[in-house]
Amino acid sequence: MRPDTTAPPPxxxxxxxxxAQALRRTAASLDDEAHALRHMVDTVPWQGRAADxxxxxxxxxxxxxxxxxDAHLAAAAALEVHALAVGAAAAEAAA
Amino acid sequence: MSRADxxxxxxxxxxxxxxxxxxxxxxxxxWAGAESxxxxxxxxxxxxxxxxxxxxxxRATPAFAASRxxxxxxxxxxxxxxxxxxxxxxxxxxxxxxxxxSVRRAVGLLRAADEAAHLLLHSLLGALxxxxxxxxxxxxxxPATPVRVVPRGDLLAGASGRAPSSIYDLLEHLGQLSAxxxxxxPDNGTIEVQSFTGPDGVVRHIVYLPGTDDMTTLPWxxxxxxxxxxxxxxxxxxxxxxxxxGVLDVLAQIGVQPGEPxxxxxxxxxxxxxxxxxxxxxxxxxxxxxxFGAPVGQLGGLPxxxxxxxxxxxxxVVPHLEGxxxxxxxxxxxxxxxxxxxGHPVTGFGSQVLGHHSYxxxxxxxxxxxxxxxxxxxxxxxxxHAAGFLGHQGPVEHQVWQVLGG
Numbered sequence: 001m002r003p004d005t006t007a008p009p010p011x012x013x014x015x016x017x018x019x020a021q022a023l024r025r026t027a028a029s030l031d032d033e034a035h036a037l038r039h040m041v042d043t044v045p046w047q048g049r050a051a052d053x054x055x056x057x058x059x060x061x062x063x064x065x066x067x068x069x070d071a072h073l074a075a076a077a078a079l080e081v082h083a084l085a086v087g088a089a090a091a092e093a094a095a
Numbered sequence: 096m097s098r099a100d101x102x103x104x105x106x107x108x109x110x111x112x113x114x115x116x117x118x119x120x121x122x123x124x125x126w127a128g129a130e131s132x133x134x135x136x137x138x139x140x141x142x143x144x145x146x147x148x149x150x151x152x153x154r155a156t157p158a159f160a161a162s163r164x165x166x167x168x169x170x171x172x173x174x175x176x177x178x179x180x181x182x183x184x185x186x187x188x189x190x191x192x193x194x195x196x197s198v199r200r201a202v203g204l205l206r207a208a209d210e211a212a213h214l215l216l217h218s219l220l221g222a223l224x225x226x227x228x229x230x231x232x233x234x235x236x237x238p239a240t241p242v243r244v245v246p247r248g249d250l251l252a253g254a255s256g257r258a259p260s261s262i263y264d265l266l267e268h269l270g271q272l273s274a275x276x277x278x279x280x281p282d283n284g285t286i287e288v289q290s291f292t293g294p295d296g297v298v299r300h301i302v303y304l305p306g307t308d309d310m311t312t313l314p315w316x317x318x319x320x321x322x323x324x325x326x327x328x329x330x331x332x333x334x335x336x337x338x339x340x341g342v343l344d345v346l347a348q349i350g351v352q353p354g355e356p357x358x359x360x361x362x363x364x365x366x367x368x369x370x371x372x373x374x375x376x377x378x379x380x381x382x383x384x385x386x387f388g389a390p391v392g393q394l395g396g397l398p399x400x401x402x403x404x405x406x407x408x409x410x411x412v413v414p415h416l417e418g419x420x421x422x423x424x425x426x427x428x429x430x431x432x433x434x435x436x437x438g439h440p441v442t443g444f445g446s447q448v449l450g451h452h453s454y455x456x457x458x459x460x461x462x463x464x465x466x467x468x469x470x471x472x473x474x475x476x477x478x479x480h481a482a483g484f485l486g487h488q489g490p491v492e493h494q495v496w497q498v499l500g501g
Contacts, residue, residue: 011162019153023180026146033139040135044128050201051125054132057194061139061187068143068183071176075150078176082162082169089165 011090016083020076027072034065106263109466110432110459113409116421118428118471122209126202127425133198140191147184150177242321242341243499244348250275250285250495252303258291258487259301262404262476265360265385266461270454273305273362275495283320284498286342286365288349291491293483298355301484304342306363306388321500322364339368341498346379349494358383358484363413363452366405370394373401383479387457392419397426404475406460408434411451428471434459 041058044051117123153159154177163170252271259265268287276282289301307322321337351357357379359369366389373381374394384403388411397403405421407414409431421429434457436450450456464472479485 011165012158013162015158016162019159022153023150026149030146033142037135037139040132044125044132046125046129046132048205050205051129054129054194054198054201057136057190057197058132061136061191061194064183064187064190065139065143068146068180068187071180071183075173075176075180078169078173082166082173085166085169086162 011086013083013087013090016079016086020079020083023072023076023079027069027076030065030069030072034062034069037062037065107437107455107458107462109462110408110434112463112467112469113431113433114429115467115469115471116429116431117423117425119425119474120470121423121425121428123423124425124471126206129198129202133195133202136191136195136198140188140195143184143187143191147181147188150181150184153177154181241500242337242344244341244344245497245499246348247282247285247495247497250282251493252287252495255287255289255493255495256491258289258489258491259484260486261461262385262406262464262479263458263461264485265301265303266362266387266454266457269303269305269360269362269365269387270458272303272495273454276305282497284322284338284341285495286345286498287493287495288345288351289491289493290349290351291487291489293487295483297483298352299483299487300346300349300351300355300357302342302346302357302359302369304338304359304361304365304368306361306365321498336368337500338364338498339371342368342372343377343379345496345498348496351379353378354380356383356482356484357381358385358479358482360385360387361389362387362454362457363389365389367391370403370405373397373403383482383484385479387454387460388413388452390414390417392421393417394422397422397424399426401426402475402478403427404464404472404479405429406457406464407431408451408456408460410435410447411456412448413452428475430460430464430467430469430472432460432463434463 037058041055041062044055046054115121154174159170252268252275254264254268254271257264259268272285272287275285286305287303289303290298292298305322321341346357359372359381361367361369361384366384366386369381369384370386370389370391371394372379373384374397382401384401386403386405388408389405390413391403391405392415403426405414405427407421407429410433421427434451436447437453437455437457437459439446439450439453439455441447441450464476467473467476476485
């Protein structure tokens with residue numbers, strides 16, 4: 001049988017997996033930053049209401065960073081599911 | 096100023112600490128910490144922006160777009176998740192700069208308020224103190240005779256052969272040295288230098304500088320005492336003085352090398368000389384200073400990484416004669432304690448002044464500093480240990496010298 005020349009080229013699922021790994025690394029880095037920020041906010045030698053307000057800002061940022069880390073993990077997982085699905089579809093088409 | 100030996104009897108009890116200003120937990124350090132926090136906010140904002148751009152760039156790659164053909168549902172879910180990740184970074188990038196700005200504004204306002212309060216208090220105190228400018232003029236009336244330094248191998252303090260292990264030891268040694276020249280003594284102007292080599296091979300020196308020998312000197316009665324009223328006026332006025340010159344001459348005679356770490360310890364006028372040698376610079380590497388009852392508020396900025404620990408007895412007027420509060424800086428920690436008159440009987444105003452300024456009163460403060468858990472004080476003391484000045488085990492060389500004018 002002649003090959004179907006209209007079919008899309010086989011997808012580079014390795015690239016998608018590598019991207020998912022990169023997202024996981026970014027998530028870990030964001031999580032580290034969130035922890036470091038929380039520590040800094042708790043230990044900065046500053047007292048008073050202005051200091052409390054600054055600590056509040058710092059904790060809010062730390063929470064946002066932790067949220068961003070979770071979102072990156074979720075994106076990595078979604079990307080890996082997609083890469084597996086694409087790989088399976090391509091294998092089926094090849095068969 | 097009492098010449099009594101602070102270590103003559105049982106160890107003095109620790110006095111209550113009234114306040115601690117400056118040091119690593121001081122206001123200035125806390126502002127520096129707050130500004131550092133603002134800097135971190137900025138850095139995180141920039142990081143979030145970079146990461147968000149990376150997510151957007153990856154989402155737009157042809158390979159990812161092409162993969163949609165093979166499985167549209169999982170592609171859509173992945174796109175949604177990536178959009179969510181990008182938005183979460185966007186929130187960080189948006190809030191971080193405004194948080195940094197808020198913190199910087201707060202620090203700026205607090206600094207300005209503190210400066211205004213300082214100026215107000217300074218103007219209130221102005222009438223009670225010796226202004227540096229006036230002191231400099233008065234000091235200029237005293238004859239500027241040359242300085243000579245003489246080794247005094249015949250004089251020895253009880254602690255000369257022992258390396259100190261605490262602030263109390265430093266004060267005790269200083270008190271013993273001061274007691275070598277009681278009253279109008281021919282031995283006035285004696286100082287001592289301890290030198291020892293640490294396990295790292297570095298030679299260290301501790302310079303002990305007692306305070307004023309003669310507070311009654313007038314320009315026309317000046318003799319060969321260098322620790323007189325004229326030197327006090329010169330030091331408050333930040334003018335060159337004979338005591339400082341003599342101390343530097345002794346270090347040169349001993350052969351102290353420019354890079355060798357030096358700790359200077361001084362009571363009263365000796366503390367002014369010690370802190371001045373650090374603040375104004377000298378040919379020597381003065382890294383640490385400990386002062387007892389010394390007016391050192393007039394000194395400007397201290398080199399980064401240096402340490403000055405000032406003990407002030409509440410009720411001692413001498414540390415306030417310069418009319419400026421000691422700087423609140425990460426380098427300079429001032430401990431005020433309630434040491435009373437150190438057991439000196441109070442029979443009038445004069446005895447009260449002398450009692451509060453005595454070595455015995457400061458012995459209670461030294462004990463309090465050694466016991467203190469305050470972070471600024473603890474950092475100062477631990478830095479003296481880390482620099483190898485306190486707790487040295489091994490032989491100690493010691494030399495008593497006399498600084499004379501004329």
